[in-house]
Amino acid sequence: MSKYLIAGNWKMNMDIDESISLVNSIISNDKVEVLICPPSTNIYSVKNAINNSIKVGAQNSYYQENGAFTGEVSNQMIRSAGAEYVIIGHSERREIFNESNDLINKKVKSALANQLIPILCIGESLDERKSDQTNDVLSKQITECLDGINNEVIIAYEPIWAIGTGLTPTSEQIEETHKFIKNYVNDNFSYQPKVLYGGSLKDTNAQEILSINPVDGGLIGGASLVSDKFNKIIQIASELS
Ligand code: PGA
Numbered sequence: 001m002s003k004y005l006i007a008g009n010w011k012m013n014m015d016i017d018e019s020i021s022l023v024n025s026i027i028s029n030d031k032v033e034v035l036i037c038p039p040s041t042n043i044y045s046v047k048n049a050i051n052n053s054i055k056v057g058a059q060n061s062y063y064q065e066n067g068a069f070t071g072e073v074s075n076q077m078i079r080s081a082g083a084e085y086v087i088i089g090h091s092e093r094r095e096i097f098n099e100s101n102d103l104i105n106k107k108v109k110s111a112l113a114n115q116l117i118p119i120l121c122i123g124e125s126l127d128e129r130k131s132d133q134t135n136d137v138l139s140k141q142i143t144e145c146l147d148g149i150n151n152e153v154i155i156a157y158e159p160i161w162a163i164g165t166g167l168t169p170t171s172e173q174i175e176e177t178h179k180f181i182k183n184y185v186n187d188n189f190s191y192q193p194k195v196l197y198g199g200s201l202k203d204t205n206a207q208e209i210l211s212i213n214p215v216d217g218g219l220i221g222g223a224s225l226v227s228d229k230f231n232k233i234i235q236i237a238s239e240l241s
Helices: 016-024 040-049 075-081 091-096 101-113 126-130 134-145 171-189 206-210 227-240
Strands: 004-009 032-037 054-058 085-088 117-122 154-157 195-198 217-220
Touching: 004 085, 004 195, 004 227, 016 040, 032 085, 032 227, 040 054, 040 075, 075 101, 085 101, 101 117, 101 134, 117 134, 126 134, 134 171, 154 171, 171 195, 171 206, 206 217, 206 227, 217 227
Parallel strands: 004 032, 004 217, 032 054, 054 085, 085 117, 117 154, 154 195, 195 217
Antiparallel strands: none
């Protein structure tokens, strides 16, 4: 298996000084790929504060190159600030900012055109999980978000109901869903994507979740803001490697 990718999604937290101090307390090692996604304003400072063993990414970007799009930041801009990855289609962007699969598709294409590695987030709501619609929801998100895209992308499976709630699916559900995603992408796009799990992944459940065979890493929100917890997850991933 390729290296685990342990990615921290800091969301709208940390100013410049806080970002530098947090990133300086992260202990990486060469068995694991560690990625930090700070707010866009801090990408450049974080990139300059770290050594090359930690990668930096953005949490969002816009698909146009430049122009009259007040408040937006392009993929070319985050790339020039030092980002190598970009999270696209996080459920908070879908829910709070009304991002559609069509917009997300344009963003993935633009990220790839700018040599960024997209991390496409997909996931079902609790109602959808309870009414057995998970696979339908995920396959629709994959089909529409990756329409016309042949390059490989990383997928983050993030059940909406698990994000920031302390709830997680059972290990069996995570295993089944990751397998479903890999097979679906393989059947429709002819490659086996790296699939990260996200949603209340913490130091206390990382051992169990990262041990599940088709889990290739994690996208971590809350626990990535506390260096001891994030370091513990990195350590667990390196011991499992
Ligand atoms: P959480 O967030 O780890 O705080 O649940 C994960 C995410 O939103 O990517």
